[in-house]
Amino acid sequence: MSIKAVLFDLDDTLFDHLASAKAGLQAFTRHLGLAPSNDLAGDWFTIERANYDRFLAKELTFQEQRRERLRQFLPLAGYAAPAGEEDLNELFAVYLECYERSWQAFPDAGPCLQALRDGGVLTAVISNGNHAQQQAKLRNIGLESALDAIFTSESIGHTKPMPEAFLKPCEALSVLPVHALYVGDNFRVDIEGARNAGLQAVHLQRGGTPERGTLQNLKELILLMSATAVPRA
The missing domain is CATH 3.40.50.1000 (HAD superfamily/HAD-like)
Structure with a gap:
């Protein structure tokens, strides 16, 4: 045929994506004053996948799944997640810039x-x-x-x-x-x-x-x- x-x-x-996201996450965690680790990377990708699936299922908007990823990830890294949506958006923008530089x-x-x-x-x-x-x-x-x-x-x-x-x-x-x-x-x-x-x-x-x-x-x-x-x- x-x-x-x-x-x-x-x-x-x-x-x-995997290499780009790993490099972006390392830069992001350093921005937060944290040491990158395999455990943190594993948590990040598990959380990313679960919330992106919720976006695809139309349970969350594209921006909501980004905020939810930070709400779930940051406490695991010992970092207090911002309470406000705009603060979360601004913090995710930092990760996004790190990720995009690594594309x-x-x-x-x-x-x-x-x-x-x-x-x-x-x-x-x-x-x-x-x-x-x-x-x-x-x-x-x-x-x-x-x-x-x-x-x-x-x-x-x-x-x-x-x-x-x-x-x-x-x-x-x-x-x-x-x-x-x-x-x-x-x-x-x-x-x-x-x-x-x-x-x-x-x-x-x-x-x-x-x-x-x-x-x-x-x-x-x-x-x-x-x-x-x-x-x-």
Whole structure:
């Protein structure tokens, strides 16, 4: 089956969110006068994930989930959380500045997108998240110009793994789902979601154990695209 469009997840697929967030958190904790630690980092990411899921479920606004993350994290770090919302917003802005200074793409992301575009394949991102922030990431790390479109749960109105989160981008690109390939790092949200919507999909496992039907990096995607079919196992 020919592939006319390759659609990507963003965080931890094209954009190295984990490395960026770790570097940003280290700078933020030092700003607070605290010593960075693996335990604090673990707490931060657990809290981030739980509250971001609440945002995606529309239980919290985007800004509310940021404030809630600080309310839960700061006491664990031995730091008194500000009581007022504006004070929390200002403190989160400090973390955000540290995080944004650390934004980085994976080294293979740009060359992969360019190779696909050179081969006449449409490229796009489908990401669960705030549209302005995800677009800013792509612009800042130099990938925006290599994409034909950027779709987010905020702009689409549906979150992955809902079928509509994949089908609406295909419709916007005038590509049938069977002619679209989705690449992402989260098997349940990205791969199962895309396949349930009728797209082809391949799991990216950076640094994981090599397995049949998975990619270790995006260089392998270009080799995969040159094959006659995309493995679905």
